[in-house]
Amino acid sequence: xxxxxxxxxxxxxxxxxxxxxxRFKLFRFWNFPQKSEFLNEHADSIRAVVGNAFAGAxxxxxxxxxxxxxxxxxxxxxxxxxxxxxxxxxxxVTNTPDVLTEDVADLAIGLMLAVLRRIxxxxxxxxxxxxxxxxxxxxxxKFSGKSVGIIGLGRIGLAIAKRAEAxxxxxxxxxxxxxxxxxxxxxPSVAELASNCQILVVACPLTPETxxxxxxxxxxxxxxxxxxxxxxxxxxxxxxxxxxxxxxxRLGGAGLDVFENEPGVPEQLFGLENVxxxxxxxxxxxxxxxxxxxxxxxxxEAHFLKxxxxxxxx
Amino acid sequence: xAEPNNKELPEVIVLGIPWFLKFYGQQFxxxxxxxxxxxxxxxxEQFITTHAQSVKAMLCSGGTRVNPSFxxxxxxxxxxxxxxxxxxxxxxxxxRRLGISVANAGTIFSxxxxxxxxGLLIDVLRKITxxxxxxxxxxxxxxxxxxxxxxxxGRKVGLVGLGSIGLKVAKRLEAFGCIISYQSRKxxxxxxxxxxxxxxxxxxxxxxxxxxxLTDQTRHLINKEVLLALxxxxxxxxxxxxxxxxxxxxxxxxxxxEIAGAGLDVFENEPNVPEELxxxxxVVLSPHVAYLTEESFQDLYELMSGNLEAxxxxxxxxxxxxxx
Numbered sequence: 141x142x143x144x145x146x147x148x149x150x151x152x153x154x155x156x157x158x159x160x161x162x163r164f165k166l167f168r169f170w171n172f173p174q175k176s177e178f179l180n181e182h183a184d185s186i187r188a189v190v191g192n193a194f195a196g197a198x199x200x201x202x203x204x205x206x207x208x209x210x211x212x213x214x215x216x217x218x219x220x221x222x223x224x225x226x227x228x229x230x231x232x233v234t235n236t237p238d239v240l241t242e243d244v245a246d247l248a249i250g251l252m253l254a255v256l257r258r259i260x261x262x263x264x265x266x267x268x269x270x271x272x273x274x275x276x277x278x279x280x281x282k283f284s285g286k287s288v289g290i291i292g293l294g295r296i297g298l299a300i301a302k303r304a305e306a307x308x309x310x311x312x313x314x315x316x317x318x319x320x321x322x323x324x325x326x327x328p329s330v331a332e333l334a335s336n337c338q339i340l341v342v343a344c345p346l347t348p349e350t351x352x353x354x355x356x357x358x359x360x361x362x363x364x365x366x367x368x369x370x371x372x373x374x375x376x377x378x379x380x381x382x383x384x385x386x387x388x389x390r391l392g393g394a395g396l397d398v399f400e401n402e403p404g405v406p407e408q409l410f411g412l413e414n415v416x417x418x419x420x421x422x423x424x425x426x427x428x429x430x431x432x433x434x435x436x437x438x439x440x441e442a443h444f445l446k447x448x449x450x451x452x453x454x
Numbered sequence: 455x456a457e458p459n460n461k462e463l464p465e466v467i468v469l470g471i472p473w474f475l476k477f478y479g480q481q482f483x484x485x486x487x488x489x490x491x492x493x494x495x496x497x498x499e500q501f502i503t504t505h506a507q508s509v510k511a512m513l514c515s516g517g518t519r520v521n522p523s524f525x526x527x528x529x530x531x532x533x534x535x536x537x538x539x540x541x542x543x544x545x546x547x548x549x550r551r552l553g554i555s556v557a558n559a560g561t562i563f564s565x566x567x568x569x570x571x572x573g574l575l576i577d578v579l580r581k582i583t584x585x586x587x588x589x590x591x592x593x594x595x596x597x598x599x600x601x602x603x604x605x606x607x608g609r610k611v612g613l614v615g616l617g618s619i620g621l622k623v624a625k626r627l628e629a630f631g632c633i634i635s636y637q638s639r640k641x642x643x644x645x646x647x648x649x650x651x652x653x654x655x656x657x658x659x660x661x662x663x664x665x666x667x668l669t670d671q672t673r674h675l676i677n678k679e680v681l682l683a684l685x686x687x688x689x690x691x692x693x694x695x696x697x698x699x700x701x702x703x704x705x706x707x708x709x710x711x712e713i714a715g716a717g718l719d720v721f722e723n724e725p726n727v728p729e730e731l732x733x734x735x736x737v738v739l740s741p742h743v744a745y746l747t748e749e750s751f752q753d754l755y756e757l758m759s760g761n762l763e764a765x766x767x768x769x770x771x772x773x774x775x776x777x778x
Contacts, residue, residue, distance in 0.1 A: 151599055194598070246606045246630055250582050253573030257747070259738065260583040266739040267732050271725040276473065277741045282749040283573075284565040306629035307569065403594040410590045416582065417589040425580070425605040 141444055145185035147205070149195035152214050156433035160190065163437070169195075179204045188212060188440055193373070193420065194402065196220030202229065210443045212436045215423075216240060216296075218453060219346035219373055226454050233454035234439040238295065239431040240423035245299035247422050248341055248371045251395030252288075252304075254416045255367050256281040256339075261413045281365075284308055289337030291330055291353060292344025292372070293319055300343060312337055315344075330354065334361035339369060346373035356381040359391045367393040371422050374400040383408050386415060397422050463487040464766045467506045467528075470515030474537065478755040486511075486762060502527045511535070511762055520544040525552060533765045535758055539563050539745070540695060541775060542668040557761040560773030561618040562753045563745035568622035570744035571663050571693045574717030575611075575627075577738045578689050579604045584735045604687075604714075607631030612659035614652060614675070615666025615694070616642050623663055635659060638666075652676065656683035661691070668695035678703040681713050688713040693744040696721040705730050708737065719744045 146164040148157065160166045167186065172178035186205050189197045192214040199222045202208060210232040211221055218235055226233050254260055257280045265277055288304045290297045290313040301311045301324060312325040314333040319326070327333040330353055334340050340362050344350055354368065354377040362368060368391060370377055379400045385391035386409065393414035399405050402420055409415050423432065438450045466482075467489040468475060475482065482488055489509060491501040508530045514520070516538025522545060525531065531554055536544065539559040549556050577583050581603040588600060611627050613620045613636040624634045624646065635647040637655040642648070649655040652675055656662060662684055666672055676690070676699040684690065690713060692699055701722040707713050708731070715736035721727050724742055731737050760772045 153599075242607045242631060243605060246576060247580060247582075249630075250573065250576035250580055253569060254577060254582050254586075257570055257573055257743075259570075259573050259577055259740065260586045262740045262743055263583045263738050264587075266727055266741050271727070271741040275725075277743050277746070279746055279748045279751055280743065282566055282747040283569045303626075303629045306626045308565075403598055405589055405594065407592075410592075416586050418582065418585045419589050419594045419600045421580070421585055421600050421603065424600060424602050426602045427605040427608075429602055 141441075143185075144187050144444060145182065145207075146188040146190060146440070147186045149189060149191040149197070152190075152192045152194075153429055153433050155430060156190070156214065156436060159433065159437055160440075163441070164188070183207070188443075190214060190436055190440075191220055193217055193220065193398075197226070198222050199225045202226065202231065210234070210440065212439045214432055214436050217346060217373060219375075223454055231454070232443060232449060232452060234436070234449055234451050235453050236423075236432040236435045237451055239435060240428050241295045241299050243425050243428045244296050244371050244422040245303055247397060247418070248296075248300045248343070248369055248395075249303045249307075251369050251371070251397065251416055251418070252339055252341075252367065253283055255369075255393045255395045255414065256283045256286070258413065260416055285310075286339055287312065287337040289313065289327070289333040289340045290324075291333065291340070291342045291376075293322065293324070294343070294345075296371070297343040300341060309339075330358050331361045334358045334366070337362075338365065339367045341369040342372040342376045344372060344376070346375055351375050352378045354378065354382075356385070359385045362391060364389055365392045367395065369395045371397045374398040374402060379406060386412060464511065464762075465489060465509045466511045466513050466762060467491070467502075467509045468513045470518035473515075474751050474754060477751060478759075481755065482759060485759065488513075499527070511765055513537070513758060513762065516540055516543055518543060520549070522548050525549070525554070533557070533762075533771070535761045535765075535771075537754060537758060540667060542695060546775065555765070555771060556775040557771040557773045558775050559754060559757065562757055562773075563750055564618040564622050566747050566750045567619050567693050567744040568626060570719060570740070571619075571623050571665070571691050571717075572626045574691050574693070574719065574738050574740065575661065575663070575689065576606055578691070578715045578717045578736065579606050579609070581735075583738050609633070609661050610635070610659040611661040611663060612636065612649075612655040613646075614655070614662060614664045614698075616644065616646075617665065617667075619693070620663075620665035623665060632661070653680050653683050656680045656688075660685060660687050661689045664690070664692040664694040664698050666694055666698065668698055672698050674698070674700040676700065676704070678707065681707040684713055686711060686714060689715045689717070691717040693719045696724065701728060708734060 144164045147167045149169050183205050187207050187209045189211045197211045202225050213235045216235050216237045284307045288309045293313045293315050314327050314330050383406045395416045397418040442449050466486045491498050494501050510532045512534045514536050533555045535557045609632045611632045616636040616638045637649045637652050705728045717738045719740040764771050
């Protein structure tokens with residue numbers, strides 16, 4: 141398989157890079173500043189694209205790779221892949237579900253605790269010597285027992301619910317249609333969900349329908365004591381509105397792992413103590429990234445050996 | 455309770471300036487006549503001999519050292535209500551000898567403390583505070599892939615102490631897929647494996663969470679041997695009392711990479727924190743706030759007030775410290 145060209149869309153995992161290098165002819169897209177020159181020269185040998193949450197395979201790229209057979213995403217989210225185009229052209233698509241569910245859910249709860257209990261702020265307080273000079277830190281907000289509203293009740297949403305329940309948090313959710321087998325309270329709109337919970341967490345896929353699903357109305361419904369947690373995709377939240385809601389105190393706090401324009405983060409957030417800002421690390425543990433990489437490799441090998449794909453989407 | 459206009463309010467001497475009095479002082483004053491030494495120009499001892507000789511009730515913080523010489527200054531004292539759950543600041547046998555009842559904060563802080571223990575553990579393993587600092591310092595655009603952290607699920611967590619706090623930590627961490635075992639003075643009717651010895655527990659686990667009381671037996675319970683047994687991937691979380699860990703040996707082990715990280719809310723000599731820890735990014739530091747939320751303080755006020763009321767009405771204390 142060493143002659144099969146695989147295009148890696150951006151840096152994502154040195155382990156995955158090494159393994160792809162060993163087994164295929166790997167092209168690192170970010171090493172070629174002149175994309176059109178690169179494509180002119182190598183497009184015909186590229187039969188696979190490996191993408192992730194930052195960069196995948198949009199219509200333009202797909203059209204410029206006439207021999208493309210499979211897009212294997214190093215993520216569970218598929219928003220960076222033009223799925224319709226792939227379906228049209230018979231291109232297979234795989235992702236990495238299940239292996240990252242726990243890590244993302246763990247981080248969602250970690251963000252809730254970090255925001256409500258000001259864990260990062262407390263650490264800074266100690267390191268700056270303020271405990272000695274300014275005395276005790278202030279009262280924070282209890283997490284146990286607070287109501288948690290989840291947008292999306294798929295694998296990740298359910299895993300978040302399970303963890304929050306261990307803290308006696310009442311769980312409610314919004315999905316396009318009510319789920320039959322849960323005891324959690326359903327709300328038919330995100331605004332209603334936000335009005336009825338204290339912590340709102342985004343855990344649904346990013347599609348044209350869910351773009352800016354957390355808008356100004358939702359943030360105001362969540363309110364000055366409410367906390368927004370985003371472990372989905374940046375564009376789920378109207379970021380401009382979020383910044384002004386936080387600066388003006390109309391929203392109580394936010395824990396954000398994703399942003400509309402990564403790695404750009406609105407600088408006005410840097411001085412706020414009621415936010416926690418993470419560089420898209422939801423699945424970023426050694427254990428899980430290896431599992432994800434193995435899934436990408438396994439899917440590619442299965443495809444080129446004409447075996448059934450491990451985690452196909454298309 | 456007593457009508458303020460018609461009757462003398464019962465006297466309570468307040469010591470250690472429980473700072474939550476700043477929030478609830480007014481409410482307390484509606485039902486009790488608070489003697490507040492810090493508002494007097496008299497030095498403390500003189501204030502006590504002048505004003506507190508007939509006082510029956512005391513409200514004190516976890517920092518007030520209640521020992522025989524202290525107690526001898528209050529000949530009429532019958533009850534001490536302390537805002538702390540921990541009792542390492544009190545000579546309970548002397549109180550017992552003098553017939554002084556003691557009430558503490560009971561278990562009202564347990565949830566918040568357990569939440570903080572879990573929050574610190576996730577933070578250390580997933581590098582939350584470190585990554586937040588990375589973003590705030592504008593470093594993300596230059597280093598698009600942040601260094602990988604460690605998964606929480608599957609960790610073998612050893613709880614040192616399985617009382618009210620330990621049980622709540624266990625329940626929470628189980629939901630993350632952690633495997634729980636514990637060490638305690640006595641085996642408990644719980645499904646988790648029991649180890650009578652902390653060193654053994656540390657050998658079998660890769661996370662230790664300290665949830666026990668500080669006593670003569672638990673002082674420096676966690677030492678270099680225990681930390682080495684925990685191992686190079688090991689994380690230690692302390693939300694109990696600083697002196698349970700030999701702090702110097704903990705610092706050494708962290709500096710030498712003998713354990714992987716720590717989340718610490720308490721220290722041997724608060725508010726002093728060992729300098730060496732301030733430059734480590736595999737530790738998360740907290741200024742003894744695990745118990746401290748708006749909600750727990752409201753609960754604390756109600757409990758403290760309720761205990762004092764019970765005493766003055768000759769009813770059983772709400773959160774008496776029981777003989778062990």
